[in-house]
Structures are given as structure tokens and as C-alpha cells.
Amino acid sequence: IDRERLAITKEELYRMLAHEDLRKAAVLIFANKQDMKGCMTAAEISKYLTLSSIKDHPWHIQSCCALTGEGLCQGLEWMTSRIGVR
Numbered sequence: 001i002d003r004e005r006l007a008i009t010k011e012e013l014y015r016m017l018a019h020e021d022l023r024k025a026a027v028l029i030f031a032n033k034q035d036m037k038g039c040m041t042a043a044e045i046s047k048y049l050t051l052s053s054i055k056d057h058p059w060h061i062q063s064c065c066a067l068t069g070e071g072l073c074q075g076l077e078w079m080t081s082r083i084g085v086r
């Protein structure tokens, strides 16, 4: 996530979560480009987006690198593990 765009990302995230149609949605956030020097870690992104304040949706943040595929399976595994939970 671009640092400059993180504020917009945050706004959009909470706008989406407030939408009635997404009442039962689980939220999976990929912290991509973890191979890049100076990238924000998943913990930093999580803190900025105040994910711990999200109580009405299950959420998960997964660090990943789309170029190598690292972390992608773990993220999707979390999502598939949610199926049938609600």
C-alpha cells in the first residue's frame, strides 16, 4: 500500500464496512510488496487502519509478495476457514 494513499484506503475500508450489503463480510487485507525496501509492515498498516477497532467483522491482515506468491495461500486459507463459521 502506498503511504500517500493509505488515508484514502482507510476511508474506503470503513465506508465499505458500514454498508448494509457487507454486514456479514469477512475482511482480508493483503499487505503486498513486502519484498520492497522501506515497505510498511503488516503491523504498521494494521495500526494505521486501526484494524483492532473492527469488532463487527472478522478480519485478517496477511503480508505477501505477489511477485513470488509468498503469503497468498495463507491469506486465502484464512478466508476459506471462515466459510461455514458464520
Ligand SMILES: Nc1nc2c(ncn2[C@@H]2O[C@H](COP(=O)(O)OP(=O)(O)OP(=O)(O)O)[C@@H](O)[C@H]2O)c(=O)[nH]1
Pocket: 002, 032, 033, 034, 035, 036, 064, 065, 066, 067, 068
Ligand atoms: N516488488 C513487487 N512488485 C509488485 C508486487 N505486487 C505487484 N507489484 C508490481 O507493482 C506494479 C503495479 O501492479 P498492479 O497490478 O498494476 O497493481 P495496482 O494495485 O493497480 O497498482 P499499485 O497500487 O501501484 O500496486 C506492477 O509493476 C507489479 O509488478 C510485489 O509484491 N512486489
